[in-house]
Amino acid sequence: MGSLTQMEKQLKAISDANRLKLLACLKRGEVCVCDLVDVLQVSQPAVSQQLRKLKEAGIILERKKGTWKHYRLNEKQSPYIQAVLDALEPITLQQCGSTCTSNEGDN
Amino acid sequence: MGSLTQMEKQLKAISDANRLKLLACLKRGEVCVCDLVDVLQVSQPAVSQQLRKLKEAGIILERKKGTWKHYRLNEKQSPYIQAVLDALEPITLQQCGSTCTSNEGDN
DNA sequence: CGATTATATAAGTGAATAATTATATATGAG
DNA sequence: CTCATATATAATTATTCACTTATATAATCG
Numbered sequence: 688m689g690s691l692t693q694m695e696k697q698l699k700a701i702s703d704a705n706r707l708k709l710l711a712c713l714k715r716g717e718v719c720v721c722d723l724v725d726v727l728q729v730s731q732p733a734v735s736q737q738l739r740k741l742k743e744a745g746i747i748l749e750r751k752k753g754t755w756k757h758y759r760l761n762e763k764q765s766p767y768i769q770a771v772l773d774a775l776e777p778i779t780l781q782q783c784g785s786t787c788t789s790n791e792g793d794n
Numbered sequence: 795m796g797s798l799t800q801m802e803k804q805l806k807a808i809s810d811a812n813r814l815k816l817l818a819c820l821k822r823g824e825v826c827v828c829d830l831v832d833v834l835q836v837s838q839p840a841v842s843q844q845l846r847k848l849k850e851a852g853i854i855l856e857r858k859k860g861t862w863k864h865y866r867l868n869e870k871q872s873p874y875i876q877a878v879l880d881a882l883e884p885i886t887l888q889q890c891g892s893t894c895t896s897n898e899g900d901n
Numbered sequence: 902c903g904a905t906t907a908t909a910t911a912a913g914t915g916a917a918t919a920a921t922t923a924t925a926t927a928t929g930a931g
Numbered sequence: 932c933t934c935a936t937a938t939a940t941a942a943t944t945a946t947t948c949a950c951t952t953a954t955a956t957a958a959t960c961g
Binding site for chain 2: 950
């Protein structure tokens with residue numbers, strides 16, 4: 688019962704084209720919000736709210752880095768969420784120049 | 795892109811507690827509508843509309859049997875839909891007596 | 902045919918959703 | 932401390948959604 692409720696919450700969180708796109712962006716790794724805003728054709732607050740929904744469902748995690756916030760896929764997913772992630776075509780995004788060095792984690 | 799739209803449609807179709815319950819009922823096999831109405835605490839038209847949504851997403855199939863209509867899970871599912879079905883606890887339902895012999899298919 | 906039963910469709914309504922604009926918070930630069 | 936930038940939250944609004952009641956369709960029974 689509780690598991691059905693939890694399942695519903697997670698499924699609701701991903702059953703939206705824009706949020707699926709956000710997840711597709713995160714398949715390649717951690718991304719900062721400013722880069723995500725460019726991908727979707729919506730405002731920054733809209734992206735922020737959708738990220739929150741994904742976060743509250745436990746599907747993504749956040750990491751604060753100075754003024755920026757980086758989001759990434761949670762490495763622990765329910766099997767059915769993982770199956771959706773596996774089916775998503777990754778989206779490669781151009782980063783917002785040097786301002787937000789999303790890939791500093793590689794160092 | 796089209797695949798993302800299709801994915802969204804299917805995920806929307808299952809991201810609802812009542813529709814998840816319907817799917818859980820169908821895990822054991824074909825069931826007629828009258829039995830499903832008893833499981834959910836909603837009206838018959840509500841059940842009918844939810845079944846239609848699942849059918850339009852290609853997740854369930856219908857079979858007409860006289861006055862009754864029997865629904866069952868589509869045997870061909872996208873992997874991510876199948877993963878959800880696998881995670882669902884089956885719901886066993888008492889059939890509506892002899893009026894609707896859901897299990898005549900066993901003969 | 903007319904009545905009954907099973908299911909579907911139509912119309913209407915309240916709640917949830919996802920966007921927008923405006924504003925708040927928080928960090929870093931000078 | 933003040934300003935600029937990145938992100939979040941609040942308030943509002945239009946749309947979507949899932950229910951309800953009423954009605955239509957379709958098959959069976961007498």
